[in-house]
Amino acid sequence: MGGHEITEELNEALQSDQPANTTTASLPGTNQPETQDSSTSLLDVDLMIGHPWTTGLFDCPQDQRNAIVTAFLPCVTFGQIAEVLDEGKSTCGCRSSCYFLLMLASYSQWILSTEYRTKQRKKFNLEEAPYTDVASHIFCPCCSLCQEFRELKSRGLDPALGWNGILAQQQGRQSDDEQLNVPPPYQAMSK
Template sequence: MYKQLKEVEVTVQGEPVASYPQNYQTGQGQPPFVGSPWNTGLFDCHLDQTNAVMTAFCPCVTFGQIAEVLDEGEITCPLGSFIYLLMMPAICSQWIMGSKYRTKLRNKYGLVEAPYQDVASHILCSCCSLCQEFRELKSRGLDPNLGWNGIIAQQQAMKYGNERLSQPPPPQVMSK
């Protein structure tokens, strides 16, 4: 009446839902969607129209401003702009510098590499990429329009501004 059950070995193929692709596990890549999202999208140029127009006509200036902030003043805006400007017509490789600084920005703030890879973003739409990077820095309190020295001055004013307001002004004397 009772039948003996045979043990059957079942092999399950595939990978668990929460795991990363195999090439990541072997160290040949990075997991998808690692990092926090950008504050604005790649094609949200309309959110800062002044910067969008400036970048459309002079992308080298926007790049210089971004480079100065990310390099904390080591590269000035005019020097960054000049380097970008030289790469534009000469060898059409401004995307190399643009993608390098986009990667630097992403790594500094732990941002996801989306919607495209950094290189692809700068090859396909360098102006949109520069505008997004500009807006990201600005939303984090680092307005590239001010330059690095302006940002430092603004931060110091915010830090010490309250102390100065609570102190009375120095004595003043009228002279003849």
């Protein structure tokens, strides 16, 4: 089955409320048909493509503070994103400096930021859209960084807090949940 046929079948399955048709093909070297359920292939295609980002590439005004910081200091936003994606193994300052030096030396910071965009996409199973990771960071570096920042923030990992801030926030939530589950001390009724 060619790529064009798969696309047509996907579009038909998505437009109709009926389950997708099954397709048959003979196994190589045998006369026995192989039955393949199209709903399984839809799942496989979804896993290959990924889930959509929570915000679009050009939705920078949704977080105006981050958009302004990124417009003037993209290295800071990159450092914050890198620290969260590295789960605290690298610091914001270290990654910001690397980005800044690559930007000054040869405008090749896109290599580093593309690596982290790809890392984020794989971690959260996100689609590579609307452009490839490389094209996004070469032609729209600030918009790409803003989108990555917003994505982490929407998943409860606010890069502005830093990795230690995120851990502290999560521990605070856990202690709040534990306090809600603690029964009150011994109580007695009186007249």
